[in-house]
Amino acid sequence: MRVNSVDDLNKLKERLQKEHQLKEQTDTIVTVGMSTCGIAAGARKVYEAILKEVEKRNLNIIVKKTGCIGLCEQEVLVEVACPGRQKILYGKVKPEDVPKLLSEHIVNGNVSAELVVVGKAS
């Protein structure tokens, strides 16, 4: 893939935005804060636990990594975005919280109140 011109860039951007919108409308996206602060707090293990749970339960969700949002105090941070709902940011997530968190939030539709940091308007 090569971006040779401004036109190329804009076309690529439009395509990516469309794809992203579509995904947001149809897929559940779980994002883990994976900067050094997150990783030091155990984000890698949480990330692996999520992947394992997704595979085990055959869940139809997209798992992503992102950088630090600044709430280092609350790491490990996991954001869950279900289509059509406000995004929920969970904090201080531990690997052992993952099965319950996913099944409560994504499967049962309950927000795991004790872990919630904040909701984000989608």
Next chain:
Amino acid sequence: MLYRNHILISSHTADAAAIKERFERELAARKLSGAVKVISSPDLIDDSEETLVVVYPEGTFYRGVKADDVPHIVEEHLIKGRFVKELLRCEYDDSTVPSLDRLDFFRKQQRLVLRRCGSIDPEDINDYIRTDGYQALAKVLTAMTPAEVIAEVKKAGLRGRGGAGFLTGLKWEFCAREPEKVKYLICNADEGDPGAFMDRSLLEGDPHSIIEGMTIAAYAIGASQGYIYIRAEYPLAVRRLKNAIAQAEEYGLLGENIFGSGFSFKLLIKEGAGAFVCGEETALMASIEGNRGMPRPRPPFPAQKGLWGKPTNINNVETYSNVPLILLKGADFYSSIGTEKSKGTKVFALAGRIKNTGLVEVPMGITLREIIEDIGGGVQDNRKFKAVQIGGPSGGCLPRSHLDLPVDYDSLSQAGAIMGSGGLVVMDETTCIVDVAKFFLKFTTAESCGKCVPCREGTTRMLEILEAITRGQATLHDLEVLERLARVCKNTALCGLGQTAPNPVLSTLRYFREEYEEHILQHKCRAGVCSDLIQYQIVAERCVGCQACVRVCPTGAIRGEKKAPHKIEVLDCIKCGACMEKCRFDAIIRS
């Protein structure tokens, strides 16, 4: 007996018993009776008339379960581990969750530089492009001359985010003006202040913004080769940067003939070995050249004679990541944020005795109070605010009376602190101010390169005096010598490290002199930190002789019979304070 799963079945419906029995039968058939316990629960109820089934430990809620569904649930959920989607109870209730923009931590922030951090995947260039990435570069390379770029950055009023706050556009102009053909561009990512991690966060969370900013700067000054000098202690940042550079090269956004404009730019990563002084630009260049990281006198400035003797522009990470924003949204937008002389936003790392530690981005001109109390949530454990150290070891310590100081380059420097790279350490009344000065000076003393006398010898002597003060062994004359050394070091050290090393001493002397004098004259440390100046005592009237303190004392310094008042042997006591923490009767006091 440990069960792998528990199944709870609501008992209020007609077919509940049948369902329970069916579960037990299906489990037995699969030899799972010993692993899964089925429980009928009268408490499990909702307003529907359907049977509810919950599978633990996941807590998966199934509703409207019929007896015929049971084999399917057992097969899918209990054996294969998958949810039975059609039976899931899924009703959302988010109303109790506070929304992001209502949270104080975010409400007063203005996240421009950090806007992508925590939202995009830093390892995917597509995420960056989708969120307007490389648009500024496209505009610059196809529609602007280098002079126009510099003019725009100058107009925006962007100042260096690495410390001193020199006007970025002006710095670029100096370098662009040099007639020399070969020029270099350097990104200073040698973030070394204790407790500061703004740059790391940016490099890890949005690496492409730095690449884009650097490419724009390279075009402006006429450089075709750039270096990112980054600490080797930032392995993840290095990896993400390398990955980002590779992706940008693959897309043709770095390298030869970018956007067909004829402009080419190559970017190399140089890993530093972690010397604090290598954040100083001339030392940094020496280090890239393979020499000992030692500063040299300026002039010549890097813009005249920098890396390999060629004109060189150096900015830090945050400065570069401001650049695409300025070019994309325009200087007018950018300069509308901040104060008259300090434009845009600044990222700070909140640390110390503050509730919300972390990384925040605020508009210039915000007050310290807003950062500490509103965004930071105030001092931990409801203690009293005492001081805030701004700008790391080169910065200063500001007292309570300065809480309403607007945070901009000039106000901070007038108050004896500096913007620095953006470290913000909050202290409460349990912090000893002399100890704080000692802490920061210890850092700079260890990190001095040793080249110039005031920094090599002076910081060591200042530290020795501070140590004597905290031991109660100093005189007022020592305080005079300390001030003289601090003044001379500030005035005559060769580089920024030495010139700013005395700032923590000078600012604490300015605002907390009485605390120094207390240590010297009364041998008293009001915060109870300086162990040589404190004593633990047991108040006999309050001591019940429970021996809790005796058990916790690591040196066996507490003596006494059970149920009789105890005593601390002063000579054996190492003043760790463990006894005081343990005592439930407030019988141990510190003086």
Next chain:
Amino acid sequence: MSQVTLTIDGKEVTVEAGTTVLEAARKAAIDIPVLCYHPELRPEGACRICVVEIEGARNLPASCVTPVAPGMVVRTNTPAVREARRTNLELLLANHPQDCFTCERNNNCELQALARDLGIKKVEVKGVRRDLPLDKSGFSLVRDPNKCVLCGRCVRVCSEVQGVSVLDYADRGFEAMVYPPLKRPLDQVACVNCGQCATVCPVGAITERSDVDRVWEALADDKNHVVIQVAPAVRVSIGEELGMPPGSITTGKLVAALRRLGFHKVFDTDFTADLTIMEEGHELLERLENGGVLPMFTSCSPGWIKFIEHYHPDMLAHLSSCKSPQQMFGALAKTYYASKAGYSARDIFVVSIMPCTAKKFEAARPEMNSSGVADVDVVLTTRELGKMIREAGINFAALPEEAFDEPLGISTGAGVIFGASGGVAEAALRTIYEVVTGEELKELDFTAVRGLKGIKEAAVTLKGRTIRIAVTHGLKNADNLLKKIKAGEADYDFVEIMCCPGGCIGGGGQPIPVDREIREKRMSAIYAVDRGMELRKSHLNPAVQELYKTFLEKPLGSKSHELLHTHYQERSRV
């Protein structure tokens, strides 16, 4: 160059653009105190003693690294400046051994002088002091890190002037110190022992290894017949060491002083310098005639020899196989002279007075024992000789002029000019010309090869053959020249290379301080001595002629090879 006018202490000063504030102040008769600054080295700006006030500057800049600017207003003597200078000096003193009495540099120490000049009455700063081991590993130099003020002059002279770079900083902050690579002792690194570091050191942190006591002991031992040789450059510099102005010619007084110290025979290295011309000149002619390796390099300078062994071992075949005059002298003193005077080699104790620290290493080379024992027993520098003369209470200035002893004290002007860069080449030309053409050379002064220019060139046509000559001094210059020769960018037949700037008159064992002006004075003194000599061509030296007639037979003969020639070895760079 454009001119810049600025104000220093209320006086207008006009200087060339690019001048530093320090230099401009000197022009205005204001001597700003300095420590790390050295006029011949790139300014470092490390000691912060030369700080001044400049209007508009937010701190006190170091004048040695601050270029002048039009309209600049400088104040060099204000309360803030005085406080800063004193404080920085006090900081240095607080971490410096207070043992001036026993220091090699007592009374010739820039730190001491600064403390006096800046009026330090008391060192108020106290605390831990450095305590590092001394490095006495080498034959030539001793490093005392505890005295080091980290001015970096040694580091700079070693890299900028000598291109050796065997000294640099290690460690940080208070622990920072100048060390050889990997903190190894000096004898285990590629140091050439030139001692230029010792001549620029403002304090006693690098000094020559003192061998004075070994000489006193030898003189006190009746079993020894102690002979001494004096290098050409010493006669124009020992006066300086003893309070006379630079460039004083003191050959006769020097001989008188040495006799009074108790040396049994006072000989002259100039004699073997003449001999060197005979051997080396014929070696060159032989190489020219028989297609030998060219260009041929001179081999008198032991710092240069060790340099090429470490850094350009692939070019060792270019070196003349002649020993240096010092070692030729030692070999002859213990053979030729010994048998003439009725001694065995073991009876004779040979002392050299050299302008050089590297000579100490040279004398200790295992191959330098053609007489069966070490040919030269002890080498003293000019500075060490000065100490002996002072200790013996000899009033040097009041001494009469005395003559060297025969036969090893007879020499020509060609031998004396060995002491200045270009001298060997000039002396060789004087002889080769007459040997090749058979005609008398009228114009003896080859001025093209004289002076302090880094690389000097000359060409002489002898019987239709042009001999191309290059002369260089200072190892950085030598290194550049060697690289050019290797790259085929330079084509010479004969190259004179001296390790130290200016040749031996600027040697590492010479009086401190030294600068360009002093070197020029010593140099012109050397040529004045040459002009005053009756004989100015080596081959006309009657003692040399006698030596060939009765002992060596002919230049490059078998006896010569045994006693006067040597070989070299490759040495590692680390």
